[in-house]
Amino acid sequence: MTTAKICGLSTAPTLDAAIRHGASHVGFVFFTPSPRDLPFAKAAELAARVPTHVQRVGVFVNPDDALLEQAVLAGSLDILQLHKTASERADAIRWRFGLPIWAAVAVRTRADLDAAATYRGVADRILYDAKTPDGAALPGGMGLRFDWDLLAGFRHPLPWALSGGLDPANVADAIRVTGAELVDVSSGVESAPGIKDETRIAAFLQAVNA
Numbered sequence: 001m002t003t004a005k006i007c008g009l010s011t012a013p014t015l016d017a018a019i020r021h022g023a024s025h026v027g028f029v030f031f032t033p034s035p036r037d038l039p040f041a042k043a044a045e046l047a048a049r050v051p052t053h054v055q056r057v058g059v060f061v062n063p064d065d066a067l068l069e070q071a072v073l074a075g076s077l078d079i080l081q082l083h084k085t086a087s088e089r090a091d092a093i094r095w096r097f098g099l100p101i102w103a104a105v106a107v108r109t110r111a112d113l114d115a116a117a118t119y120r121g122v123a124d125r126i127l128y129d130a131k132t133p134d135g136a137a138l139p140g141g142m143g144l145r146f147d148w149d150l151l152a153g154f155r156h157p158l159p160w161a162l163s164g165g166l167d168p169a170n171v172a173d174a175i176r177v178t179g180a181e182l183v184d185v186s187s188g189v190e191s192a193p194g195i196k197d198e199t200r201i202a203a204f205l206q207a208v209n210a
């Protein structure tokens with residue numbers, strides 16, 4: 001069975017929709033350039049609505065300890081998802097915070113997958129995400145997808161999740177092609193950047209569970 005993380009939630013109604021329709025994980029973004037950046041007070045308010053069977057994932061871009069400390073506390077985070085974070089730094093974060101680590105690996109070519117092995121013994125899961133263009137403001141959440149066939153025959157060093165450009169119309173195909181056990185979506189369930197759409201969240205999760 002495939003499960004799903006709805007990333008970049010920032011309102012109670014859309015968070016509640018994700019939970020009601022069966023998300024296994026909800027993502028809170030802590031990155032100020034993002035339209036999904038979550039103030040700590042809002043993170044605390046949303047975190048309190050999340051039942052124990054759903055995990056709260058904090059999403060970061062090479063974060064420092066001060067940001068992590070505040071976010072972990074405010075968002076009652078269960079998992080830390082790290083983008084653009086070298087394995088040595090990810091390991092230090094793991095030891096300091098004692099929380100599971102998801103390492104994002106940005107993929108455009110088959111060679112990009114090699115980075116996954118550097119997180120062996122450090123990360124609990126690899127999130128394969130589409131590589132965003134050089135100079136882009138965000139390393140994720142841009143609705144870009146990579147060639148799923150790149151994953152064919154790849155020996156995954158760790159449990160993994162598929163991300164990047166998924167939406168209600170393509171997620172079933174993505175699962176069929178890649179065999180992903182966990183999928184992750186952000187802009188594919190939005191009506192505009194940073195604005196989650198309850199109908200699209202429901203459609204995405206129904207497609208995952210179909």
Ligand SMILES: O=C(O)c1ccccc1NCC(=O)[C@H](O)[C@H](O)COP(=O)(O)O
Nearest residue numbers: 007034140141142143164165185186187
């Ligand atoms: O979504 C963001 O704004 C974001 C900002 C900084 C780092 C990561 C970010 N998103 C990470 C995610 O987990 C997204 O869900 C993932 O990149 C897929 O996004 P999309 O292609 O829009 O579904």
